[in-house]
Amino acid sequence: MTMTAIDTATLKQQSEALFQRKRLMSVGLPTLVLAYLVYIFFSFDILGLVQKLEADNARALVADSYSYKTHVERDNRSGAVNIAIEGERKGAYSEGTAPEWVTLGEETVIDLGEGHVVTYGAENFVSYEIPGYGRITAQPSRSQGVQAQLPMDDAPDWINVSKNRMTVTTDVGRLTVTRNRTEVFRYFTGWELFFFTLDSPYHGVGFGGVMARALGGEASDIWQDFWTNKMWRHQDVAWAIFETILMAFLGTMGAAIMALPLAFMAARNFSPFTIVRQVTRRFFDFFRGVDALIWTIVLARAFGPGPLTGALAILITDTGTFGKVFSEALENVDEKQIEGIQSTGANPVQRYRFGVIPQVTPVLLSQILYFLESNTRSATVIGAITGGGIGLLLTQAMITQKDWEEVAYYIILIILMVMIMDWFSGWLRRKLIKGDESGR
Amino acid sequence: MADLTSGVDEMRADYLALTRRKRMMDGILLAIFVALMVSGFMIADDRNAGGFWDGLHRVFDFPKEVLGEAVEKVGAMPAHFVNFLPSLLETINIAAVSTLLGAMLAMVLSMMSTRGMAKWPRLIPLFRRIMDIMRAMPEIVIALVLIFVMGGGPVPAMVAIAFHTTGALGKLFSEVNENASLKPVEGLQSVGANWTQRMILGVMPQVSPNYLSYALLRLEVNIRASAILGFVGAGGIGYELRNAMSWGKGQYDEAAAIFLLLFGTIIVVDQMSSVLRDRLTHGKKEKVSA
Numbered sequence: 266m267t268m269t270a271i272d273t274a275t276l277k278q279q280s281e282a283l284f285q286r287k288r289l290m291s292v293g294l295p296t297l298v299l300a301y302l303v304y305i306f307f308s309f310d311i312l313g314l315v316q317k318l319e320a321d322n323a324r325a326l327v328a329d330s331y332s333y334k335t336h337v338e339r340d341n342r343s344g345a346v347n348i349a350i351e352g353e354r355k356g357a358y359s360e361g362t363a364p365e366w367v368t369l370g371e372e373t374v375i376d377l378g379e380g381h382v383v384t385y386g387a388e389n390f391v392s393y394e395i396p397g398y399g400r401i402t403a404q405p406s407r408s409q410g411v412q413a414q415l416p417m418d419d420a421p422d423w424i425n426v427s428k429n430r431m432t433v434t435t436d437v438g439r440l441t442v443t444r445n446r447t448e449v450f451r452y453f454t455g456w457e458l459f460f461f462t463l464d465s466p467y468h469g470v471g472f473g474g475v476m477a478r479a480l481g482g483e484a485s486d487i488w489q490d491f492w493t494n495k496m497w498r499h500q501d502v503a504w505a506i507f508e509t510i511l512m513a514f515l516g517t518m519g520a521a522i523m524a525l526p527l528a529f530m531a532a533r534n535f536s537p538f539t540i541v542r543q544v545t546r547r548f549f550d551f552f553r554g555v556d557a558l559i560w561t562i563v564l565a566r567a568f569g570p571g572p573l574t575g576a577l578a579i580l581i582t583d584t585g586t587f588g589k590v591f592s593e594a595l596e597n598v599d600e601k602q603i604e605g606i607q608s609t610g611a612n613p614v615q616r617y618r619f620g621v622i623p624q625v626t627p628v629l630l631s632q633i634l635y636f637l638e639s640n641t642r643s644a645t646v647i648g649a650i651t652g653g654g655i656g657l658l659l660t661q662a663m664i665t666q667k668d669w670e671e672v673a674y675y676i677i678l679i680i681l682m683v684m685i686m687d688w689f690s691g692w693l694r695r696k697l698i699k700g701d702e703s704g705r
Numbered sequence: 706m707a708d709l710t711s712g713v714d715e716m717r718a719d720y721l722a723l724t725r726r727k728r729m730m731d732g733i734l735l736a737i738f739v740a741l742m743v744s745g746f747m748i749a750d751d752r753n754a755g756g757f758w759d760g761l762h763r764v765f766d767f768p769k770e771v772l773g774e775a776v777e778k779v780g781a782m783p784a785h786f787v788n789f790l791p792s793l794l795e796t797i798n799i800a801a802v803s804t805l806l807g808a809m810l811a812m813v814l815s816m817m818s819t820r821g822m823a824k825w826p827r828l829i830p831l832f833r834r835i836m837d838i839m840r841a842m843p844e845i846v847i848a849l850v851l852i853f854v855m856g857g858g859p860v861p862a863m864v865a866i867a868f869h870t871t872g873a874l875g876k877l878f879s880e881v882n883e884n885a886s887l888k889p890v891e892g893l894q895s896v897g898a899n900w901t902q903r904m905i906l907g908v909m910p911q912v913s914p915n916y917l918s919y920a921l922l923r924l925e926v927n928i929r930a931s932a933i934l935g936f937v938g939a940g941g942i943g944y945e946l947r948n949a950m951s952w953g954k955g956q957y958d959e960a961a962a963i964f965l966l967l968f969g970t971i972i973v974v975d976q977m978s979s980v981l982r983d984r985l986t987h988g989k990k991e992k993v994s995a
Contacts, residue, residue, distance in 0.1 A: 569754025
């Protein structure tokens, strides 16, 4: 009786101590995390960042990623009017042609929709009719500035007037007048010229029309025009994606081929010499520890930028990782199967072939395929550094700071590429490993 | 008797035919694989700025140059180490905080997408797709966009890595969740616990060792990612490395110092995380036996 009393007393004490510890943990851990986050908040200067945030950049980026603008520009010295999508040479309308909302002639009349009309008159005269506000005019000249006239004396905040520059920004477009240039932007939703550029005869024909002409024997011309589209460069993009996948494939498979024999040297049950084992393992650690970033930099010096450099960087880093994983798999093989094979009089090669390989193949294959997917992502990043594949295209489009629709396009392609590789490697893994179990 | 032997013969012939067919299939697969590797290598070699065979003997030129300068100016090394320590700390902080945030988000998302735990069972497919997309997003994409919007610094890298980490850990966490017992959850539900209480008291104690082990593994990966993102302008040791590289010949001692720091950090974090993970699984075994 007394014994149990003591027992319960100590038990109670123990459990109370346990509860105390649990309580301390449940308060202490969140506090610790919170404290760390507060430290990061100040060390990363999040407050300063909020002030630094360039909202205009963000707005331009988002707007540009799903819309495009057409520039109608008049050179006030020569009087020539140019119309171009995104203001780029590749998207320019040829002399004398214009979209249906622009009327060329003595006067250029630009209908921006919703009743907004801009007119480029003679002698550089410009007028902008805004419903519900009035008519804005300007008479830019080299000597006297833009000479803007507003219907009311006070300019609202969407009109910006100075002696040398007037900017009118409305919901439907934007008019900019300077001494040398008058420019109108009209915004549209969508990715213009995605299939055909303006110089192609198939521009504006419509899906049904293009299909009909393709059946009429023009399929190769149509494909040619689409494939060599100067604005969206479908051919280059396809090559870039191929290069990225190639880097991942060559790197992963090459690493697996390199790592397999080395893994035998590093596995305790296959390598009798401690020295060999230790040296091989240190090599694995070294290959893994020197990150893919450093390998990329070092290899780019020798081989120059391109997919081969990226593939080799992945190859070297993953040789270390695979070596480690493979040697662990080899150390876990069941000796009984090898003994069984040996008892039938098999020579060493046959023992490895039929006793070891079938046991480790599923592990190795699933690792290799898992890395194939993850390396597709790494190849995108490495491509951005070493200059190859879709990563390079992405950084190039970013640097221009205006082709955000292309950036959005590349991002979608990258995500699709990674998801397809993920699905493909999962499918192959199921297929191969299941085949293994039923077959051998 | 005669019937039996003929049956065996037939079986033998069948078996041999099967083996032959299998060998042939294996041979064809191997041939395709070799062809893919060789042609892939040739294409990659072709599209590279410098050729493989021309560059091969030059592979060690750059490391030799850097190491040579490092040895020459070995006296300056400790000073460099001290100089670059803050940016190294920044790289580690980026990795740590993004792993932390990513793991917390992944925890919620994975529970939302596991049958029996989800708060809104109808939305399970939606949360799974969200995790798939987050996982497919390479860090560099978000980092570059955010660098444009908010300028260089650690935050773009942090957000980018945390985003991908959420997806990657979310998938692993939901695999852990699938194996957790739902009985505690049901028990808690029967006494009127709300969803948060059910998850914290019923699920977390079962899954936290595995969660922690995956999060540690992710930390190793994220240290590398954080260094790489620094190289494209997101702060930390990678950024310093790019600057040091741009000084050019004769000034590679700083680059060498950064190489060494990065190498050392990766090794130390790898070792620490593998020891901790070992202890996590080992500790679990102890509890089971006790």
